[in-house]
Amino acid sequence: MKKTVLSMLLLLGLAVAASAQPPDNTVLLNAAGATFPYPIYSKWFSDYHQAHPNVQINYQSIGSGGGIQQLKAGTVDFGASDMPLNDQLLGQFNFKIIQFPTVLGAVVPTYNVPGISGDLKFTAKALSDIFLGKVTKWNDSEIAGSNPGVKLPSDDIVVIHRSDGSGTTFVWTDYLSKVNADWKSKVGSNTSVNWPVGLGGKGNEGVSGLVKQTPGSIGYVELIYALQNHMGFGLVQNADGKFIKASLPSVTQAASGVAAKMKSDVRISITDASGAETYPICSFTYLLIPETISDAAKRDAIKAFLNWMLTTGQGSVQALNYAQLPKAVVAIEMKHIAEIK
Amino acid sequence: MSRARLLWRKSLNVLMLTITGVAAFSVVSVLFLILGYLVYNGGKSLNWAFFTQLPKPVGETGGGMANAIVGSLKLLLLAALMGLPVGLMAGIYLAEFGGRTFGFLVRYTTDLLNGVPSIVMGIFAYSLVVVPMRHFSTLAGGVALGIMVIPITLRSTEEFLRSVPGSLREGAMALGASKWRTIATVVLPAARAGIVTGMLLALARVAGETAPLLFTAFGNQFWSPGWDQPIASLPVMIYTYAIAPYDDWHRQAWAAGLVLLGLVLLANVGTRVVVSRGGASRNA
Amino acid sequence: MSLDATATERAPSPWTGRALLRRLAVGDEVAHLVTLIFAFIVIIITALLVYQLWLNSFAARHEFGWHFWLSRTWDPVLEHFGAAPFIYGTLVTSAVSLIIAVPLGLAAAIFLSELAPRNISDTISFLIDLLAAVPSVIFGLLGIFIIVPLMRTMIGPALKHTLGFLPLFQGPNYGVGFLTAGIVLAIMVVPFIISVSREVLLTVPRDQREAALALGATRWESTWKVVVPWARTGITGSIFLGLARAVGETMAVTMVIGNDPKIVTSLFAPGYTIAAVIANEFSEATGKIYLSALIELGLVLFMITLILNGLARLLIIATERGGGHP
Numbered sequence: 001m002k003k004t005v006l007s008m009l010l011l012l013g014l015a016v017a018a019s020a021q022p023p024d025n026t027v028l029l030n031a032a033g034a035t036f037p038y039p040i041y042s043k044w045f046s047d048y049h050q051a052h053p054n055v056q057i058n059y060q061s062i063g064s065g066g067g068i069q070q071l072k073a074g075t076v077d078f079g080a081s082d083m084p085l086n087d088q089l090l091g092q093f094n095f096k097i098i099q100f101p102t103v104l105g106a107v108v109p110t111y112n113v114p115g116i117s118g119d120l121k122f123t124a125k126a127l128s129d130i131f132l133g134k135v136t137k138w139n140d141s142e143i144a145g146s147n148p149g150v151k152l153p154s155d156d157i158v159v160i161h162r163s164d165g166s167g168t169t170f171v172w173t174d175y176l177s178k179v180n181a182d183w184k185s186k187v188g189s190n191t192s193v194n195w196p197v198g199l200g201g202k203g204n205e206g207v208s209g210l211v212k213q214t215p216g217s218i219g220y221v222e223l224i225y226a227l228q229n230h231m232g233f234g235l236v237q238n239a240d241g242k243f244i245k246a247s248l249p250s251v252t253q254a255a256s257g258v259a260a261k262m263k264s265d266v267r268i269s270i271t272d273a274s275g276a277e278t279y280p281i282c283s284f285t286y287l288l289i290p291e292t293i294s295d296a297a298k299r300d301a302i303k304a305f306l307n308w309m310l311t312t313g314q315g316s317v318q319a320l321n322y323a324q325l326p327k328a329v330v331a332i333e334m335k336h337i338a339e340i341k
Numbered sequence: 342m343s344r345a346r347l348l349w350r351k352s353l354n355v356l357m358l359t360i361t362g363v364a365a366f367s368v369v370s371v372l373f374l375i376l377g378y379l380v381y382n383g384g385k386s387l388n389w390a391f392f393t394q395l396p397k398p399v400g401e402t403g404g405g406m407a408n409a410i411v412g413s414l415k416l417l418l419l420a421a422l423m424g425l426p427v428g429l430m431a432g433i434y435l436a437e438f439g440g441r442t443f444g445f446l447v448r449y450t451t452d453l454l455n456g457v458p459s460i461v462m463g464i465f466a467y468s469l470v471v472v473p474m475r476h477f478s479t480l481a482g483g484v485a486l487g488i489m490v491i492p493i494t495l496r497s498t499e500e501f502l503r504s505v506p507g508s509l510r511e512g513a514m515a516l517g518a519s520k521w522r523t524i525a526t527v528v529l530p531a532a533r534a535g536i537v538t539g540m541l542l543a544l545a546r547v548a549g550e551t552a553p554l555l556f557t558a559f560g561n562q563f564w565s566p567g568w569d570q571p572i573a574s575l576p577v578m579i580y581t582y583a584i585a586p587y588d589d590w591h592r593q594a595w596a597a598g599l600v601l602l603g604l605v606l607l608a609n610v611g612t613r614v615v616v617s618r619g620g621a622s623r624n625a
Numbered sequence: 626m627s628l629d630a631t632a633t634e635r636a637p638s639p640w641t642g643r644a645l646l647r648r649l650a651v652g653d654e655v656a657h658l659v660t661l662i663f664a665f666i667v668i669i670i671t672a673l674l675v676y677q678l679w680l681n682s683f684a685a686r687h688e689f690g691w692h693f694w695l696s697r698t699w700d701p702v703l704e705h706f707g708a709a710p711f712i713y714g715t716l717v718t719s720a721v722s723l724i725i726a727v728p729l730g731l732a733a734a735i736f737l738s739e740l741a742p743r744n745i746s747d748t749i750s751f752l753i754d755l756l757a758a759v760p761s762v763i764f765g766l767l768g769i770f771i772i773v774p775l776m777r778t779m780i781g782p783a784l785k786h787t788l789g790f791l792p793l794f795q796g797p798n799y800g801v802g803f804l805t806a807g808i809v810l811a812i813m814v815v816p817f818i819i820s821v822s823r824e825v826l827l828t829v830p831r832d833q834r835e836a837a838l839a840l841g842a843t844r845w846e847s848t849w850k851v852v853v854p855w856a857r858t859g860i861t862g863s864i865f866l867g868l869a870r871a872v873g874e875t876m877a878v879t880m881v882i883g884n885d886p887k888i889v890t891s892l893f894a895p896g897y898t899i900a901a902v903i904a905n906e907f908s909e910a911t912g913k914i915y916l917s918a919l920i921e922l923g924l925v926l927f928m929i930t931l932i933l934n935g936l937a938r939l940l941i942i943a944t945e946r947g948g949g950h951p
Contacts, residue, residue, distance in 0.1 A: 066909030163884035194700035200884030354843035364732035430663030456934035458873025549760020
């Protein structure tokens with residue numbers, strides 16, 4: 001009896017090991033990090049695997065904080081983050097990192113208000129006060145003021161934020177810090193912060209899942225998540241005072257004219273950028289690649305992928321509602337690829 | 342007066358007894374509710390592709406969890422190889438050789454290990470395997486599950502060995518067999534059905550564990566060749582798919598839930614049948 | 626396999642004269658030694674586990690000391706970490722689960738041990754054991770898709786309507802939160818309470834019941850006033866076991882607790898438990914202190930379950946010794 005079980009186990013093991021034997025030249029890469037670009041990354045890595053069956057890039061969207069941490073711990077080959085690594089963070093690594101912007105994304109306020117089907121308009125002050133816990137009812141004058149004619153209910157506002165370390169949170173809090181001094185001094189901006197109010201959901205998935213399930217809630221997610229889930233999302237007042245709905249053109253607008261600045265440093269915050277048609281809560285998202293990769297096969301695979309991503313890969317980003325990198329930025333990054341040794 | 346009291350006592354009797362019956366049946370009905378709901382939701386979404394295909398990228402419908410099914414099997418295999426021998430041998434030690442003090446110590450630590458929350462086991466395997474190897478891996482997940490297998494196997498092995506009647510041992514010893522021969526040829530075979538049951542139940546229990554795998558086996562949207570790469574597993578897939586906002590992922594999470602629960606319950610029911618047929622001497 | 630090995634070892638060889646070698650050859654000492662080594666492995670693993678937790682939580686223990694237990698801030702930006710909200714969340718969800726599960730479980734155990742015919746009782750116990758085998762992630766799945774919506778639309782409003790004067794049932798009802806987590810946990814611990822309590826109740830000697838019945842007690846009176854008190858310690862033990870499971874439970878709670886480290890009175894409010902915060906934040910904790918604070922939480926959790934399990938074992942052993950013999 002025991003022998004039967006044991007031999008069954010052994011057979012099972014052999015079958016499993018045999019069935020999963022890779023071709024000899026397969027390169028297996030592991031990456032982890034940002035959830036913000038997860039849809040486009042999962043498409044890229046899947047497309048790239050189909051075009052190059054010997055390269056398999058396993059990407060787990062555990063949040064930007066996780067990407068940074070796991071890269072630091074050396075458990076992944078490269079990381080991904082929506083927050084560019086500042087010098088202090090880079091100092092914690094015992095190897096150098098090159099940061100590659102991949103796409104432009106936007107973070108939108110998404111909500112689930114009973115009886116509201118149209119798009120709500122939010123001033124910067126309204127958004128920051130909701131997230132500070134100062135505005136607690138949907139029919140508060142700060143919201144109603146910019147939405148004349150909309151019949152807002154008196155329901156409690158349920159704030160939903162990320163429970164994990166996330167670049168989406170960084171972009172969101174970076175924006176709130178720029179537009180509200182109170183927020184800047186009390187909360188600040190980071191991949192995870194000490195939230196004044198609200199519920200935490202894990203990942204873009206967790207937040208939009210909670211928003212979807214909770215009447216009266218407001219959260220923030222990457223634009224594509226809101227679009228894919230057919231969730232209402234709001235217009236945000238930009239630096240020029242206009243209410244703008246996040247869209248490909250309004251996001252692309254935010255990155256216009258930054259290429260010159262990026263020549264010296266790709267780490268640029270583009271939240272609350274000027275321009276009449278600019279959506280104010282946008283960001284580049286980055287791949288974090290170690291400068292030195294000792295395994296030649298891995299190094300070549302990563303370099304080839306980066307090349308593909310900046311050329312062919314850029315072609316598929318708009319279908320998923322990300323904005324393409326400006327041409328000038330692609331040119332800068334192409335030069336950086338050569339620096340990987 | 343006393344009549345009224347008697348009436349009161351009798352109605353209280355009936356009332357309370359009814360309540361206990363309702364409680365028992367409502368707990369059992371929860372099981373059927375779970376089963377029914379899973380079969381309803383999971384059954385709708387279960388198809389051939391689920392067992393044969395890899396997960397599709399976000400936004401594309403279809404795909405399956407073939408890699409997670411194989412992943413769970415590989416993790417279980419490792420857990421069995423690492424955990425079962427230790428549990429079995431240590432169980433034999435406790436039942437047959439265990440000294441007073443040391444036996445107590447082993448028994449106590451086993452209970453301790455059994456009570457360790459699964460998430461803590463994840464931390465342990467992370468710092469024990471993932472950090473030194475600098476890699477999330479099948480191996481790390483297997484270690485976490487393997488350690489969880491040990492205490493369950495150990496205690497059930499000990500219990501079933503102890504339930505073997507002393508007369509059997511004495512008979513063998515009287516025929517001149519050494520203690521070890523007696524254990525190997527008489528005691529172990531007598532307790533065989535029970536021991537195997539304990540092992541299968543231990544594996545069934547860890548098959549559903551999610552928390553220890555989160556930062557050991559991690560996840561993988563492709564096949565995971567070999568043993569030193571991150572690997573997908575059914576429980577982790579259920580978790581990530583359930584908290585995601587995509588309807589197609591929810592559908593797959595239900596299907597995965599049904600498959601996982603089916604396997605676990607099958608192991609439980611199956612072993613129960615084996616035990617009753619094998620006539621294990623435990624009267625539960 | 627080991628059989629063949631011992632058989633060949635048994636074959637007489639010219640130099641097996643001395644007693645020790647003979648005993649070795651017979652296999653007893655070898656078997657003893659081999660199994661002893663495996664038993665030792667169990668102790669080593671457990672010791673290693675405690676050592677790892679202790680070692681890796683050094684930075685946080687050094688930085689915060691005892692303050693860690695009392696501080697209510699969990700701020701990854703400023704690296705201030707306190708365990709209080711998580712300990713609170715763990716205690717509240719466990720308490721809620723026990724308040725639901727103990728009466729339910731005890732009643733069901735009484736029914737199974739005292740009233741139901743043996744075959745029905747065995748069948749039901751078997752089904753309840755199956756319920757105990759359902760993986761926790763599946764309870765989480767059902768929690769998200771059944772209990773959370775129910776909570777928001779029915780249970781929550783009903784509680785607000787009837788018990789809304791209590792601070793426990795005030796404030797916005799999100800669907801996720803302490804109460805929802807408590808309900809899910811209750812479903813998960815109830816099978817443990819039932820099966821252990823039932824076994825303990827079955828050990829109560831028959832003459833105890835018969836004596837009470839002979840004195841004119843009703844069935845319920847004999848059960849409640851004689852049998853249950855007799856098994857009291859064992860039942861308490863089963864509750865501790867259930868509590869230990871509730872405290873350490875991770876996935877199902879993580880999926881329905883709301884993930885917000887706050888100490889609030891309302892049971893509708895979102896909270897956080899020790900196990901849930903480790904599951905959510907462990908793989909992404911940037912910085913040494915953050916990671917080590919999470920590991921210290923793991924240590925706290927380990928110690929809580931250690932104490933609960935120990936108490937449960939003691940109580941169960943005490944009853945079995947006290948009332949178990951025929």
